[in-house]
Amino acid sequence: EAQVTQNPRYLITVTGKKLTVTCSQNMNHEYMSWYRQDPGLGLRQIYYSMNVEVTDKGDVPEGYKVSRKEKRNFPLILESPSPNQTSLYFCASSIRDGRYEQYFGPGTRLTVT
Amino acid sequence: DAKTTQPNSMESNEEEPVHLPCNHSTISGTDYIHWYRQLPSQGPEYVIHGLTSNVNNRMASLAIAEDRKSSTLILHRATLRDAAVYYCILSGDLTGNTPLVFGKGTRLSVIA
Numbered sequence: 001e002a003q004v005t006q007n008p009r010y011l012i013t014v015t016g017k018k019l020t021v022t023c024s025q026n027m028n029h030e031y032m033s034w035y036r037q038d039p040g041l042g043l044r045q046i047y048y049s050m051n052v053e054v055t056d057k058g059d060v061p062e063g064y065k066v067s068r069k070e071k072r073n074f075p076l077i078l079e080s081p082s083p084n085q086t087s088l089y090f091c092a093s094s095i096r097d098g099r100y101e102q103y104f105g106p107g108t109r110l111t112v113t
Numbered sequence: 114d115a116k117t118t119q120p121n122s123m124e125s126n127e128e129e130p131v132h133l134p135c136n137h138s139t140i141s142g143t144d145y146i147h148w149y150r151q152l153p154s155q156g157p158e159y160v161i162h163g164l165t166s167n168v169n170n171r172m173a174s175l176a177i178a179e180d181r182k183s184s185t186l187i188l189h190r191a192t193l194r195d196a197a198v199y200y201c202i203l204s205g206d207l208t209g210n211t212p213l214v215f216g217k218g219t220r221l222s223v224i225a
Contacts, residue, residue: 042215104156
């Protein structure tokens with residue numbers, strides 16, 4: 001089944017403790033992206049990747065890092081999480097770039113205390 | 114990105130057609146019109162997209178006004194599973210990065 005998977009689905013952590021949210025797609029998509037969704041603010045893009053080893057900042061990249069060493073994986077790294085990064089995170093992928101249909105993962109709900 | 118305007122909420126009876134409107138009066142010539150929906154506790158799901166001509170797929174139809182300043186998503190027979198927030202989004206970034214700017218969307222309720 002074609003899908004985007006994210007792990008973990010739920011995470012409660014403390015300020016400053018490094019964490020990684022994994023994202024993997026099995027559709028051989030070139031484009032991958034991370035979004036966060038907050039009440040009243042909609043979805044906002046954090047980082048995106050047009051292909052392996054090619055990443056770029058989205059609208060709200062501060063406090064986040066990403067890497068794209070393999071086509072299928074696009075992990076989101078929070079080096080020193082803070083409470084304002086408490087949010088619902090979605091990973092998405094698309095066959096070539098963001099203009100094409102984007103497939104979203106199920107989401108990761110992160111709480112930073 | 115050009116702005117879109119959608120009603121906050123709409124209601125439909127099950128098995129009836131639903132027309133979800135979207136206004137985008139400042140749309141540019143390169144903007145595609147995308148529709149996504151988000152069911153409760155799930156990630157957004159692609160529904161349909163188009164540029165100028167009307168589009169049909171297995172989920173819905175997209176009717177685009179001749180001047181492209183408005184569009185309508187048509188669900189031909191609403192089911193309970195169609196209850197979701199529907200987002201109308203414009204994208205025309207020719208670099209290929211199209212961050213999807215989700216506004217508040219239209220919350221569709223389907224009554225059995």
